[in-house]
Amino acid sequence: xxxxxxxxxxxxxxxxxxxxxxxxxxxxxxxxxxxxxxxxxxxxxxxxxxxxxxxxxxxxxxxxxxxxxxxxxxxxxxxxxxxxxxxxxxxxxxxxxxxxxxxxxxxxxxxxxxxxxxxxxxxxxxxxxxxxxxxxxxxxxxxxxxxxxxxxxxxxxxxxxxxxxxxxxxxxxxxxxxxxxxxxxxxxxxxxxxxxxxxxxxxxxxxxxxxxxxxxxxxxxxxxxxxxxxxxxxxxxxxxxxxxxxxxxxxxxxxxxxxxxxxxxxxxxxxxxxxxxxxxxxxxxxxxxxxxxxxxxxxxxxxxxxxxxxxxxxxxxxxxxxxxxxxxxxxxxxxxxxxxxxxxxxx
Amino acid sequence: xxxxxxxxxxxxxxxxxxxxxxxxxxxxxxxxxxxxxxxxxxxxxxxxxxxxxxxxxxxxxxxxxxxxxxxxxxxxxxxxxxxxxxxxxxxxxxxxxxxxxxxxxxxxxxxxxxxxxxxxxxxxxxxxxxxxxxxxxxxxxxxxxxxxxxxxxxxxxxxxxxxxxxxxxxxxxxxxxxxxxxxxxxxxxxxxxxxxxxxxxxxxxxxxxxxxxxxxxxxxxxxxxxxxxxxxxxxxxxxxxxxxxxxxxxxxxxxxxxxxxxxxxxxxxxxxxxxxxxxxxxxxxxxxxxxxxxxxxxxxxxxxxxxxxxxxxxxxxxxxxxxxxxxxxxxxxxxxxxxxxxxxxxxxxxxxxxxxxxxxxxxxxxxxxxxxxxxxxxxxxxxxxxxxxxxxxxxxxxxxxxxxxxxxxxxx
Numbered sequence: 001x002x003x004x005x006x007x008x009x010x011x012x013x014x015x016x017x018x019x020x021x022x023x024x025x026x027x028x029x030x031x032x033x034x035x036x037x038x039x040x041x042x043x044x045x046x047x048x049x050x051x052x053x054x055x056x057x058x059x060x061x062x063x064x065x066x067x068x069x070x071x072x073x074x075x076x077x078x079x080x081x082x083x084x085x086x087x088x089x090x091x092x093x094x095x096x097x098x099x100x101x102x103x104x105x106x107x108x109x110x111x112x113x114x115x116x117x118x119x120x121x122x123x124x125x126x127x128x129x130x131x132x133x134x135x136x137x138x139x140x141x142x143x144x145x146x147x148x149x150x151x152x153x154x155x156x157x158x159x160x161x162x163x164x165x166x167x168x169x170x171x172x173x174x175x176x177x178x179x180x181x182x183x184x185x186x187x188x189x190x191x192x193x194x195x196x197x198x199x200x201x202x203x204x205x206x207x208x209x210x211x212x213x214x215x216x217x218x219x220x221x222x223x224x225x226x227x228x229x230x231x232x233x234x235x236x237x238x239x240x241x242x243x244x245x246x247x248x249x250x251x252x253x254x255x256x257x258x259x260x261x262x263x264x265x266x267x268x269x270x271x272x273x274x275x276x277x278x279x280x281x282x283x284x285x286x287x288x289x290x291x292x293x294x295x296x297x298x299x300x301x302x303x304x305x306x307x308x309x310x311x312x313x314x315x316x317x318x319x320x321x322x323x324x325x326x327x328x329x330x331x332x333x334x335x336x337x338x339x340x341x342x343x344x345x346x347x
Numbered sequence: 348x349x350x351x352x353x354x355x356x357x358x359x360x361x362x363x364x365x366x367x368x369x370x371x372x373x374x375x376x377x378x379x380x381x382x383x384x385x386x387x388x389x390x391x392x393x394x395x396x397x398x399x400x401x402x403x404x405x406x407x408x409x410x411x412x413x414x415x416x417x418x419x420x421x422x423x424x425x426x427x428x429x430x431x432x433x434x435x436x437x438x439x440x441x442x443x444x445x446x447x448x449x450x451x452x453x454x455x456x457x458x459x460x461x462x463x464x465x466x467x468x469x470x471x472x473x474x475x476x477x478x479x480x481x482x483x484x485x486x487x488x489x490x491x492x493x494x495x496x497x498x499x500x501x502x503x504x505x506x507x508x509x510x511x512x513x514x515x516x517x518x519x520x521x522x523x524x525x526x527x528x529x530x531x532x533x534x535x536x537x538x539x540x541x542x543x544x545x546x547x548x549x550x551x552x553x554x555x556x557x558x559x560x561x562x563x564x565x566x567x568x569x570x571x572x573x574x575x576x577x578x579x580x581x582x583x584x585x586x587x588x589x590x591x592x593x594x595x596x597x598x599x600x601x602x603x604x605x606x607x608x609x610x611x612x613x614x615x616x617x618x619x620x621x622x623x624x625x626x627x628x629x630x631x632x633x634x635x636x637x638x639x640x641x642x643x644x645x646x647x648x649x650x651x652x653x654x655x656x657x658x659x660x661x662x663x664x665x666x667x668x669x670x671x672x673x674x675x676x677x678x679x680x681x682x683x684x685x686x687x688x689x690x691x692x693x694x695x696x697x698x699x700x701x702x703x704x705x706x707x708x709x710x711x712x713x714x715x716x717x718x719x720x721x722x723x724x725x726x727x728x729x730x731x732x733x734x735x736x737x738x739x740x741x742x743x744x745x746x747x748x749x750x751x752x753x754x755x756x757x758x759x
Contacts, residue, residue: 057633061626159462160737160738160739161738251625253621253653254621254738255620255650256461256462256739257647260620303634305613308585308588309588
């Protein structure tokens, strides 16, 4: 866990207290606390969940949402929203299936094409938002509908073709090894993406991104080209959605419903991670933890054998309570002991 | 401030506790019901007013259940090689009063929002083309309501107001809400043909549908009971709660499971999403053995099978659907499975019925089409026939002898 620790405490006992206070004290660290609580709950219900193969299965399932949440984080921290990612995931999977059509040799070119398409969608989202000054809620809502409609028009509602085995490997396959049985590629991809995202957020671009989200005018006055920074954030989000499409298509194959509702799951994850809608606050690691929390919550419900019908309500209550719990911390002065408040520089 | 923190902790705890305790409460999830993301199948003949609660018993009508189960064994009348013209225990009505001097056919479609409906819609258009070429049908006017009841009500009204439809075909989006609109269409004097899901009136000339949801659910459940040892475990995967089409399938399955020695591990809603299905099945496999899978619709059945592969478990006894992706997986793996069918060829029948009515021929007042599952015995034959079809196509689409075959179904 990357819970922030108070540096000025040295004795073991008080350090534990410090960590606990950081975890449960609110702010963006709340999500880690919630994640730990949920995992403890799952473990209590079903100890076998902590066996490596089970954990790997969990990671494989959660990977697409984590990747999407990281993409969404870039956009939200810059003060915008991207509602088009769910539709984009669906469209990308459908494109992949139709163009690959089961031919292994087409995998590479099609992946490249998907990347180009993803970048293009991000560029359009970004430029319409920044240059034409259309609110991103409208831009990406429009993009969501355009992609959804184009998808329907193109496929007539029923995706055709099939994904190649090679395409499915990243989401489904892995390296055979002892203990975990299969180390999923998606875990390795996830680790790489998280490291890359943390690095990006530590580099000047990341700091500028947060500055833009925090105060657009101040950033502009200090020489930041706001439109460039934000457009790049949209492109990052769309590229992440493309990666998520590869992972989810690999994990579960093509269905007509693929991608539906993912935009809200991703936004939920980011908000749960304590990243404020409106921008300027929160860490990418917390957003990632938010995504894991959302997925873990589904797993917990499953382990509790909760009737499916009540799950959305329970999920909604927990999320509102968690975000409220984290948010109340922000409205008061910095607590004396912990430094759980996110600093722009840290990611 | 301390207080608010405590409060939110309490709220979380309460949410979990509430969830954990209310195992049997009928819970609303009207949002999802409205979405009807994936009611790929149409509805059956039931015309009783259903209560709104999604309590299992509300969806079960013993007499209708028994009727449908019995209908499976009745030899349908009509040509065996044209199942869309067959009818089970038909009661013919005279149609002379509906003689028309025009041949404009109007069709109010609920939606084409899932592969099952898309497949049927293509078949219907191809059938129309045949009759256009022969001159029986002049104009074919279509409105698509996009799963919106209000839109469909005004669509039907527009057909009535236009006054130049010589027959109106309606595929209702929901049962109760569309009933007045269908009645209004009947009162306008033109012959009305309803197919797929039903409405609470019998004013239409003919109501076309396959046997129904109870039969569909029972086909799969009985297969599991026959092919699993007593004490085996079965996981039920469902699309959505509260949709009568799907609830009847599950009600019938529950009825059969209740009389068996199978242990039902749970019933989970998946919205037909492959990722959700794979995740849920994987989790059940982490907790213990799953010997059989019952599904209320075949969407994502392949993802369920893959969950067994990826976790290194033996294949379950599987209930899928006649969707080709599943049937191909079934053939490839050789697992024990059955594909219940909600006869997609029913989309041809309303067109045939309209032409018959115009010609003054008798039609069944309730046109019950055969609905036989695909079994291992005829699986390969159906796959052979549909070899060039896309994976989200339905094996029993019944359009092989239409002129547009096979391109029309390939290029969607």
